[in-house]
Amino acid sequence: MRQIEYEIINTVEKLFADKKIDIFIGYKKGTLSLQTSPYFLSEQDDVRKLVWNSFCSNNLAVFIPRIIPNSKSKESKPVGILCKGCDSRSLVGLIKEKQINRDNLFIIGISCPGIVDRRKILSRLDGKEIIGIDEDADSIVVKLKDGEKRFEKEEYLCESCLNCAHPTPSIYDVLIRGAVYSLQAITPDPITKDFSSKPREERWKIFETEVSKCIRCYACRDACPNCYCKECFAEQTKPQWLGVSKGLSEVIFYHIVRILHQAGRCVDCGACVRACPMDINLRLFTRVMVDEVKERFGYEPGISLKDTPPLATFSADDKQEFMTEPE
Amino acid sequence: MDNFKPRIIIFCCNWCSYAGADLAGVSRLQIAPHFRVIRTMCSGRIEPEFVLKAFQNGVDGVMITGCHPGDCHYISGNYKTIRRYYFLKLLLSEFGVNTKRLKLHFISAGEGIEFQKRVNEFIEEIKKLGSADYAQKE
Ligand code: SF4
Numbered sequence: 158m159r160q161i162e163y164e165i166i167n168t169v170e171k172l173f174a175d176k177k178i179d180i181f182i183g184y185k186k187g188t189l190s191l192q193t194s195p196y197f198l199s200e201q202d203d204v205r206k207l208v209w210n211s212f213c214s215n216n217l218a219v220f221i222p223r224i225i226p227n228s229k230s231k232e233s234k235p236v237g238i239l240c241k242g243c244d245s246r247s248l249v250g251l252i253k254e255k256q257i258n259r260d261n262l263f264i265i266g267i268s269c270p271g272i273v274d275r276r277k278i279l280s281r282l283d284g285k286e287i288i289g290i291d292e293d294a295d296s297i298v299v300k301l302k303d304g305e306k307r308f309e310k311e312e313y314l315c316e317s318c319l320n321c322a323h324p325t326p327s328i329y330d331v332l333i334r335g336a337v338y339s340l341q342a343i344t345p346d347p348i349t350k351d352f353s354s355k356p357r358e359e360r361w362k363i364f365e366t367e368v369s370k371c372i373r374c375y376a377c378r379d380a381c382p383n384c385y386c387k388e389c390f391a392e393q394t395k396p397q398w399l400g401v402s403k404g405l406s407e408v409i410f411y412h413i414v415r416i417l418h419q420a421g422r423c424v425d426c427g428a429c430v431r432a433c434p435m436d437i438n439l440r441l442f443t444r445v446m447v448d449e450v451k452e453r454f455g456y457e458p459g460i461s462l463k464d465t466p467p468l469a470t471f472s473a474d475d476k477q478e479f480m481t482e483p484e
Numbered sequence: 485m486d487n488f489k490p491r492i493i494i495f496c497c498n499w500c501s502y503a504g505a506d507l508a509g510v511s512r513l514q515i516a517p518h519f520r521v522i523r524t525m526c527s528g529r530i531e532p533e534f535v536l537k538a539f540q541n542g543v544d545g546v547m548i549t550g551c552h553p554g555d556c557h558y559i560s561g562n563y564k565t566i567r568r569y570y571f572l573k574l575l576l577s578e579f580g581v582n583t584k585r586l587k588l589h590f591i592s593a594g595e596g597i598e599f600q601k602r603v604n605e606f607i608e609e610i611k612k613l614g615s616a617d618y619a620q621k622e
């Protein structure tokens with residue numbers, strides 16, 4: 158881990174020294190334990206503050222369309238960014254949707270061993286105060302006042318990391334090889350497959366129970382690189398799609414539309430799930446779409462810069478089966 | 485159930501299906517009076533929000549209509565509608581919503597009779613299904 162962190166720091170230092178970039182987006186130590194914060198640094202800032210560990214959970218691509226104008230002038234330098242597999246998939250999506258120019262990015266790719274779900278760990282600590290964290294290749298050691306606890310990483314990964322087909326970035330300028338990702342990806346995802354096989358009423362019940370916890374803070378949207386709309390439908394007032402209440406029908410409306418806006422675009426990074434303060438299992442619903450898109454159109458978002466997203470195109474062979482009842 | 489009057493929204497595209505509906509009207513074809521037509525320029529304009537909003541406001545069925553494949557006046561709007569509609573249906577059914585309440589049909593400007601037939605069929609089907617219970621839960 159330390160080794161990789163050094164490599165990142167050295168690479169970034171060199172990029173600044175060579176005047177290749179003006180700004181770099183990475184991670185620094187978070188204010189809470191088991192967390193990191195996004196770190197924007199320019200040449201004057203302390204490169205040594207950059208960190209790389211199992212809690213680098215934000216999808217950094219989210220900042221790209223929001224802070225960098227697509228039409229940067231020729232003289233300005235590219236923005237440096239640290240990318241895990243999923244962050245780079247998001248960037249590919251953004252490039253394809255013309256939100257950013259590839260030339261405006263300098264990507265330090267890092268082959269990712271998976272992100273550890275802090276909530277899974279927290280749930281095992283019975284609310285005890287954490288004094289320190291140590292991490293080696295396979296495990297996390299949490300130091301408590303009365304001793305320490307060891308957690309095998311593989312058992313505590315985020316759900317989307319447990320079934321990640323592309324832990325190595327799909328595009329990058331420099332690749333840093335991290336720890337090896339050892340899990341085998343399965344499509345369709347076992348968890349969503351299990352959900353899909355339940356009877357209709359039960360599925361609705363699950364969906365309803367999950368989303369009824371929603372407080373409409375929109376953190377799931379704000380954490381998602383795909384949600385770069387200047388004005389989200391959720392906040393439009395003309396027409397007003399959503400009322401301002403926390404009523405169930407409004408919440409259901411928000412969620413169904415958000416999921417539909419992700420169809421063929423969601424890269425299953427899990428950033429929305431990690432951002433949700435109410436622990437809603439959002440992935441259960443977006444992953445269904447991911448698998449369906451793959452099965453139906455052989456399309457995986459974020460893998461190639463060439464193929465067209467299925468909802469942005471059509472084929473004259475799209476026949477009757479699309480119009481009949483799906484099971 | 486006999487006096488159940490369903491409320492149905494039919495989205496028509498300006499160039500084909502709306503003209504088809506118009507033809508049905510001027511030809512005085514009899515259609516059960518339980519639907520309202522909303523005209524859009526192209527079926528490709530119909531966002532999932534439109535459909536969901538209708539359901540949320542308590543309609544019992546939504547039908548999307550457009551030009552036949554190949555006939556869209558904006559070339560490929562209706563092809564894209566097909567895919568979008570597919571995802572919408574898929575998602576709704578994934579969450580356990582009865583997607584029989586949502587239909588897609590292609591109706592040309594000359595097919596007044598087709599319009600009558602499809603709409604009457606749909607109204608019959610919705611009558612059988614009864615009032616939508618998942619709408620307006622609160
Ligand atoms: S939910 Fe839809 S409208 Fe809102 S930001 Fe995301 S993509 Fe845009």
Ligand code: SF4
Pocket residue numbers: 380381382383419422423424425426427428429430443
């Ligand atoms: S919807 Fe969630 S999992 Fe999908 S790309 Fe957005 S943040 Fe990632």
Ligand code: SF4
Pocket residue numbers: 370371372373374375376377378432433434435436437439
């Ligand atoms: S982050 Fe969670 S609580 Fe907030 S809007 Fe999204 S689903 Fe709802």
Ligand code: FES
Pocket residue numbers: 497498499500501525526527528549550551555556557558559561562
């Ligand atoms: S104009 Fe009729 S479907 Fe596009």
